[in-house]
Amino acid sequence: MPIMSIGRSAFGRGRRAALGAGVFAVLAVLAPTAGAAQRPIPETTDDIRRLPIPPVDRSREPVVAIVGGTLIDGRGGRPVANAVVLTQGDRILAAGPAGSVAIPADAARRIDATGLYILPGLIDLHIHFTQQRGADFGKYADSPAGAAIRGVALAEQLVGAGITAVRDVGTVDDVALRIKEAVDRGVVRGPRVLWSGRIIATTGGHGDEVTSTATGRQKPAMGGTTKGYNGPWEWRAAVRHQVRNLADWIKLGAPASKEELAAAIDEAHSLGVPVAIDSYGEYTDWAIEAGVDTLEHPLLMSAGSVALMKKHGTAFVPTIGAFDNLLEGGYPTAGIPTGGFYHTHSRRFVIDQQDHLNKVTEAYRAGVPIGVGTDIPFENDTRYPDAYFRELAYLSQAGMSNADVLASATRVGAEIMRMGDKLGTVEKGKIADILIVGASPLDSLGNLRDVRYVIADGKVVVDGAAR
CATH class of the missing domain: 2.30.40.10 (Urease, subunit C, domain 1)
Incomplete structure (x- = not known):
C-alpha cells in the first residue's frame, strides 16, 4: 500500500495512543482526584516531551x-x-x-x-551532529566542544537546504541538546532538533565497542570504563537517566537480550517517550515484537521482519545512502576502505545494497511507514546536504513514487517523529x-x-x- 494512502493511519493513532497512555499514567499520579479524566494541556513545548508551558500570545507577532x-x-x-x-x-x-x-x-x-x-519543510530522521568533518580531521584532537562546533556548522547546512526538523539519534555528551536549545533561542540557525542522547547498549555492544565501528582501531585506553548496561533493570535505569537528561527519544543498539530490549522499550513507553533501534538479525525481530517505534537501517533483516513491522506498527528509516557510501568509495578522509564495515564485532555480515533496496520495496508495498534519514557518519562537511537528496533518490530506486517520497520527507516523517500534530x-x-x-x-x-x-x-x- 503506498504511503500516501495511509493518511493519519492506525500506525499514527495506535502509537500516539500508546505513548499518550504512558504520559497520562505519569500525570495521573499528580491528579487531584483518583481516576479523574486527563484534560488536554492548552500549550506545550514543541517537542516529544510536551511539557506544559504558559499560554503564548502570538497576536502581536508580525x-x-x-x-x-x-x-x-x-x-x-x-x-x-x-x-x-x-x-x-x-x-x-x-x-x-x-x-x-x-x-x-x-x-x-x-x-x-x-x-x-x-x-x-523537509525532515531528516537520522543524523548525528557530532560526527567527523573535514579532510584534515585527523590532525586535531577531538572533544565535546569541538563536536558542538561541528554540529552548529551542520545545523546551518541542513536548514539552508530546507531541512527544518531533524532527529539526532546518538550524540557526544549533551551536544545535540545544546544545539536544540541554541536553535530554539535563536542563538544559531538550524532545524528543529529532537535528540536521543547516548545509545543504550550492552557491555561491548554497538555504542560501547572498544574498537572503532568503521576502522577497527582500538580506542584510547581500550575504551576506558564500559558505558554498557546489562540486564533488564539496568536497561530500565538507563532509559530513566536519558529521560531525566531531557531526551526526546531513546536510542537502543544491538546486540542485546530479548528481556533487555523489552524492558527498555516498556520503560520508555511508560514515560511517554518513543524508541529507535540500530539493530540486525534476530535482535531486530525481538525489538519489533516488543514495540520499538522505529527501525533504523535494513541490516541483515530476516524474511519475516517486514511482516512483523506491519503487524506491530513499526516505522522504517532505511538510511540507504549511509551503506552505499561504504560500498561505493568508502570514506577516504576517515581511512575507511570501500566494501563495508570491517573489523567490527556488531557488523559481522555482508552489506548488500540490492538487498537493502529490496527490503524498502517490500516495506513500501506492505504499507509500513517509511521515513527519510541520512546517517552520514563521516565527511559531513562535503556530503551534506547532498546526502539528503541522494537518500530521496534511493527511495525512488526502491519503487516509491515521487508523491510518496515527498510524503516520507514531510508528513509521514513528522508522524514517525511523533510531531504530526505540529509539523509535516x-x-x-x-x-x-x-x-x-x-x-x-x-x-x-x-x-x-x-x-x-x-x-x-x-x-x-x-x-x-x-x-
Whole structure:
C-alpha cells in the first residue's frame, strides 16, 4: 500500500495512543482526584516531551503572506495554484487558494512566490551532529566542544537546504541538546532538533565497542570504563537517566537480550517517550515484537521482519545512502576502505545494497511507514546536504513514487517523529516550517535542490529576494 494512502493511519493513532497512555499514567499520579479524566494541556513545548508551558500570545507577532505560488500542502490532495499562506510568529494562520484567504492590510511582509512551489519543510530522521568533518580531521584532537562546533556548522547546512526538523539519534555528551536549545533561542540557525542522547547498549555492544565501528582501531585506553548496561533493570535505569537528561527519544543498539530490549522499550513507553533501534538479525525481530517505534537501517533483516513491522506498527528509516557510501568509495578522509564495515564485532555480515533496496520495496508495498534519514557518519562537511537528496533518490530506486517520497520527507516523517500534530503539512495551526522551491518536486525530486526561501519556526532563514 503506498504511503500516501495511509493518511493519519492506525500506525499514527495506535502509537500516539500508546505513548499518550504512558504520559497520562505519569500525570495521573499528580491528579487531584483518583481516576479523574486527563484534560488536554492548552500549550506545550514543541517537542516529544510536551511539557506544559504558559499560554503564548502570538497576536502581536508580525504576519507574513506568501502569495502566488503553487501549494503542495502535504496532506495528499492536488496542488493548489495561486495559493496564499499566512504565518504569524511561529504558526501558520491560514493556507489555501487566493480567493479563500484574506491578507491582512497590516501584513509585515509579502513574499511573491509566483511560479514557485510552496511545501512543508523537509525532515531528516537520522543524523548525528557530532560526527567527523573535514579532510584534515585527523590532525586535531577531538572533544565535546569541538563536536558542538561541528554540529552548529551542520545545523546551518541542513536548514539552508530546507531541512527544518531533524532527529539526532546518538550524540557526544549533551551536544545535540545544546544545539536544540541554541536553535530554539535563536542563538544559531538550524532545524528543529529532537535528540536521543547516548545509545543504550550492552557491555561491548554497538555504542560501547572498544574498537572503532568503521576502522577497527582500538580506542584510547581500550575504551576506558564500559558505558554498557546489562540486564533488564539496568536497561530500565538507563532509559530513566536519558529521560531525566531531557531526551526526546531513546536510542537502543544491538546486540542485546530479548528481556533487555523489552524492558527498555516498556520503560520508555511508560514515560511517554518513543524508541529507535540500530539493530540486525534476530535482535531486530525481538525489538519489533516488543514495540520499538522505529527501525533504523535494513541490516541483515530476516524474511519475516517486514511482516512483523506491519503487524506491530513499526516505522522504517532505511538510511540507504549511509551503506552505499561504504560500498561505493568508502570514506577516504576517515581511512575507511570501500566494501563495508570491517573489523567490527556488531557488523559481522555482508552489506548488500540490492538487498537493502529490496527490503524498502517490500516495506513500501506492505504499507509500513517509511521515513527519510541520512546517517552520514563521516565527511559531513562535503556530503551534506547532498546526502539528503541522494537518500530521496534511493527511495525512488526502491519503487516509491515521487508523491510518496515527498510524503516520507514531510508528513509521514513528522508522524514517525511523533510531531504530526505540529509539523509535516502546511495548514492552519501547524508550526511555520515552509520550503519554497523553483519547480515542482512531484515532477522531479531533484527540484527540491532549487531552494528559494526557507521559513523555519516562522523565521525566514533563506531569503530568495535577498539572494
